[in-house]
Amino acid sequence: xxxxxxxxxxxxxxxxxxxxxxxxxxxxxxxxxxxxxxxxxxxxxxxxxxxxxxxxxxxxxxxxxxxxxxxxxxxxxxxxxxxxxxxxxxxxxxxxxxxxxxxxxxxxxxxxxxxxxxxxxxxxxxxxxxxxxxxxxxxxxxxxxxxxxxxxxxxxxxxxxxxxxxxxxxxxxxxxxxxxxxxxxxxxxxxx
Numbered sequence: 106x107x108x109x110x111x112x113x114x115x116x117x118x119x120x121x122x123x124x125x126x127x128x129x130x131x132x133x134x135x136x137x138x139x140x141x142x143x144x145x146x147x148x149x150x151x152x153x154x155x156x157x158x159x160x161x162x163x164x165x166x167x168x169x170x171x172x173x174x175x176x177x178x179x180x181x182x183x184x185x186x187x188x189x190x191x192x193x194x195x196x197x198x199x200x201x202x203x204x205x206x207x208x209x210x211x212x213x214x215x216x217x218x219x220x221x222x223x224x225x226x227x228x229x230x231x232x233x234x235x236x237x238x239x240x241x242x243x244x245x246x247x248x249x250x251x252x253x254x255x256x257x258x259x260x261x262x263x264x265x266x267x268x269x270x271x272x273x274x275x276x277x278x279x280x281x282x283x284x285x286x287x288x289x290x291x292x293x294x295x296x297x
Contacts, residue, residue, distance in 0.1 A: 106131070109154040109208050112180045117231045123224040130215065131208040136160070136201040143185045145198045151209050152184035158205025159269055162197045163277075173278040175243070176270075178263055179205065182232055184212070202270045252281045256289050 109131060110124055119127070131154065136142060142160060143149045160183050162175040174197060177183045188195035189212045219226040246255050256279055260267070267275065276286040 106133075106208070108156050108180060112154060113228060116235070117224065117228040119224050119228065123222060126218055126222065127225070130210045130218070132210070134207050134209050136205040136207060138201055138203050140201045142183055142199040142201070142207075143188070143195050145195055147195050148192070149185040149188035149195045150212055152182060152186075152189065152212055152215065153207040153209045155179040155181050155183050156206040156208065158207075159202040159266060160199050160205060161202055161270075161274060161278075162199045164197055171277060172280075173274055175239075176202075176263060176266065176274075176278060178266055183207070186233065186236055202274060247280055252279060252285060253289050253293070255279050256286070257293065 106128055110119075110128070113119060113127065114124075134153075136158065142153065143151075145165070155177060157179040159179070160177040160181075161173050162177070162185075163171050163173045165171050177199075183199055185195045185197055185199065187193075187197070215225070215229065219229055246258060250258070259275065259279060272286055273283045276283045279286065281289075
């Protein structure tokens with residue numbers, strides 16, 4: 106629980122009273138590699154603080170090909186935010202790519218806490234802003250940068266993740282084939 110408190114306080118200052126409220130709504134759990142935090146077609150009802158591990162958010166096209174949209178690497182907040190706030194069925198499943206330690210909370214409870222607590226509301230807004238900025242950054246990178254540049258940014262932002270997950274997941278995230286990723290990695294290691 107100490108890690109979640111530290112993580113949240115780095116996003117927004119929280120009083121001891123608010124910290125106590127927040128602690129009371131989170132419950133420890135684990136995701137095993139391959140487990141889903143939320144599946145496609147389900148109604149999302151939880152968020153979680155992921156203490157350790159890697160989770161991917163992805164979509165599958167009509168031909169059954171999967172595309173990784175986002176990687177969450179602990180410490181991070183996970184949950185299908187769009188599905189939670191829209192109250193629609195989730196379209197972006199989140200799956201553990203490694204064993205994960207998480208702290209779950211019902212989104213409905215967080216919403217109720219926000220009504221009368223400015224600090225919780227401010228924290229929620231800051232987390233939403235971080236998601237928004239991250240999504241826009243990724244969209245711009247995909248549209249404007251070459252694959253090698255996207256790979257180098259990925260390595261900087263997610264150090265060590267290449268040792269934790271299969272390369273085809275990284276290739277999918279970067280919008281390239283595993284063969285292209287292999288060539289880029291080879292060239293990058295030669296240039297080091």
